[in-house]
Amino acid sequence: MRPASIVLQTLPKEAASGESLYERLGTLLGLKSALHSEVDLIDRIEKGLPIGTLQALRTRVGLTDEEIYSLIAPRRTLNRREALRQALSREEADKVVRIARVGARAQQVFHGKPAYAAEWLRTPHSAIGGRTPMQALATESGALAVDEILIGIEHGMFV
Numbered sequence: 001m002r003p004a005s006i007v008l009q010t011l012p013k014e015a016a017s018g019e020s021l022y023e024r025l026g027t028l029l030g031l032k033s034a035l036h037s038e039v040d041l042i043d044r045i046e047k048g049l050p051i052g053t054l055q056a057l058r059t060r061v062g063l064t065d066e067e068i069y070s071l072i073a074p075r076r077t078l079n080r081r082e083a084l085r086q087a088l089s090r091e092e093a094d095k096v097v098r099i100a101r102v103g104a105r106a107q108q109v110f111h112g113k114p115a116y117a118a119e120w121l122r123t124p125h126s127a128i129g130g131r132t133p134m135q136a137l138a139t140e141s142g143a144l145a146v147d148e149i150l151i152g153i154e155h156g157m158f159v
Helices: 004-010 021-029 038-047 052-061 065-071 075-083 090-109 114-121 140-154
Strands: none
Touching: 021 038, 021 052, 021 090, 038 090, 052 065, 052 090, 052 114, 065 075, 090 114, 090 140
8 A cells, every 4th residue: 555645646737626525525436427415415315426436535535445445435346346336235335424524525625725624633632532533533523522622623713
């Protein structure tokens, strides 16, 4: 696996612009059609996210294989899906979207600096019990806590 700082240099330049959270989310997932709302996300998840969204997320958020296997699904499951060209299950797609959403928010808060956002996601924070934000993404409650921290940072309330 390449270091996150090298991988993240491949993020398109438009990600540093004033994209909305949904536009950035679509970019991180490597989706061809734009996202504009939660309804768009629901539709995409119901249709089934392709296994390729994992590679896009890996590249654009800087996820390691270990993080993918611990946060989304075991290696064997994902290898089987890839070999059979199957879409992700709804549960797996939800987890992918959870990670992408927080990654998009972090990049937005840190002004399109994906390498800094990736570093922040891997730094322990007392506000989430000394966990890293990436560790907290294992649960929906953890993702909400990380999102609250990012919103606080965005509004000048440093944690």
